Amino acid sequence: MKPAPFSFCAPGDLAGVLEALAANGEDGRILAGGQSLVPLMNLRLVRPEMLISINRCSELDYLRLEGDSLVCGALVRQARAEESDLVQEECPLLAMALPYVGGQANRNRGTICGSLAHGDPLAELSAAALVLDGEMRIAARDGQRTVAAEDFFLDGLTTALQPGEMLAAVAFQRQGGDERSAFLEMGNREHGFAVAAVATRLGMVGGRCEFARIAMLGAGPTARRIRAAEEILTDSEVDDAAIERAVTAAHDIIEAPSDLHADGEFRRHVLTTLLERALRQAMAGE
Amino acid sequence: MPEKIEVTLTINGETRRGLAEPRLLLADFLRHELGLMGAHIGCEHGVCGACTILIDGRTARSCLHFAVALDGAVIDTVEGLAGPDELHPIQEAFHQNHALQCGYCTSGFLLTTLEFLRRNPDPDEDEIRRALTNNLCRCTGYTNIVKAVAEAAAALRAAD
Ligand code: FES
Ligand code: FES
Numbered sequence: 208m209k210p211a212p213f214s215f216c217a218p219g220d221l222a223g224v225l226e227a228l229a230a231n232g233e234d235g236r237i238l239a240g241g242q243s244l245v246p247l248m249n250l251r252l253v254r255p256e257m258l259i260s261i262n263r264c265s266e267l268d269y270l271r272l273e274g275d276s277l278v279c280g281a282l283v284r285q286a287r288a289e290e291s292d293l294v295q296e297e298c299p300l301l302a303m304a305l306p307y308v309g310g311q312a313n314r315n316r317g318t319i320c321g322s323l324a325h326g327d328p329l330a331e332l333s334a335a336a337l338v339l340d341g342e343m344r345i346a347a348r349d350g351q352r353t354v355a356a357e358d359f360f361l362d363g364l365t366t367a368l369q370p371g372e373m374l375a376a377v378a379f380q381r382q383g384g385d386e387r388s389a390f391l392e393m394g395n396r397e398h399g400f401a402v403a404a405v406a407t408r409l410g411m412v413g414g415r416c417e418f419a420r421i422a423m424l425g426a427g428p429t430a431r432r433i434r435a436a437e438e439i440l441t442d443s444e445v446d447d448a449a450i451e452r453a454v455t456a457a458h459d460i461i462e463a464p465s466d467l468h469a470d471g472e473f474r475r476h477v478l479t480t481l482l483e484r485a486l487r488q489a490m491a492g493e
Numbered sequence: 494m495p496e497k498i499e500v501t502l503t504i505n506g507e508t509r510r511g512l513a514e515p516r517l518l519l520a521d522f523l524r525h526e527l528g529l530m531g532a533h534i535g536c537e538h539g540v541c542g543a544c545t546i547l548i549d550g551r552t553a554r555s556c557l558h559f560a561v562a563l564d565g566a567v568i569d570t571v572e573g574l575a576g577p578d579e580l581h582p583i584q585e586a587f588h589q590n591h592a593l594q595c596g597y598c599t600s601g602f603l604l605t606t607l608e609f610l611r612r613n614p615d616p617d618e619d620e621i622r623r624a625l626t627n628n629l630c631r632c633t634g635y636t637n638i639v640k641a642v643a644e645a646a647a648a649l650r651a652a653d
Pocket of ligand 2: 592593594595596597598599629630631632633
């Protein structure tokens, strides 16, 4: 199908974008790569009155280090991040998650912030943002605010963004050299939508896990942290017994939804299997 | 209805201008405004790959872009792969291997292959299949497409 009619503007800088967003309120939508938004517009599930393109705002196209963070501006395309040495070195978990996002043609155009702002319940980058303690930098004409990734994803396709606001950047926590990471996903086909996925990040010091981050896709209405499993691994060795306890704890709290692609019980089974594999893979990795 | 906006694109090395309503998809702009029929429209929501073109040298779905948002971009379509009486080595390999029947999906496969072989000039079969997972073909059963891509890779390596 073809999208419903809309008006279009493409301001040359962020100030112009925020002005246009403020002027259009609920009727305005940001267009970055369009890989989440345009399919919904073509199906007429979404009908913005005004589309505000950020594609001319080169000031939003940056990947840089700021203190403990790797900050990614709103125009950074997924493929560029995937190919970036900075991402590989500073946030290997993000580099592991990116290849699962859509196909090459989607990643060439789609942006990291666009995927996050869209808030698909099975978006790989939402799980990555949770385990990397993401800080969402939200801009509006009248000011900025930051929201922790954990407080950003409220429900399927619903985030903390209010009318007039956009996700201007996301700051991911830089991973230390002694961290172990893994991202595993199962879908009906490679690069299709995920049925379930697990992101893990373990901070190892002298054989013990100093901190653990575990997030799952398909374990609830949005990506979510699995704190019960994190707590079991924290201050512990990550051996077979600890992994088994963590997996059991996760199993008990997963609320996997049923849909066309998988019923809840199957998803839960897949998630616990992926968690076990992810923990083993993370520990086996460098 | 919102006004039409002038759009200038560099397509296959030539500057092309046209008028587009904001909602006009790049695929329709190419086909109906500019008469370039090589990109086909299958699903119109990013799933099938029949509409694949290159934007600034990288594959993209022309059904998931609005022409007005690409003003100034460099676009390559299947029409630019080779001269009117020639075949690009990837086209030649598809031809030789019966890698198409109706041809509806073919331009998308050709451009996906072009980008893939630039990144990975010597792929194995598994890598080829992975690279093609987001292009659908309802005719061939893929086997001959995979063969064609392997043969195209060899031909391009030999020509280098
Ligand atoms: S028509 Fe664009 S991907 Fe199917
Ligand atoms: S040749 Fe007919 S769809 Fe591929």
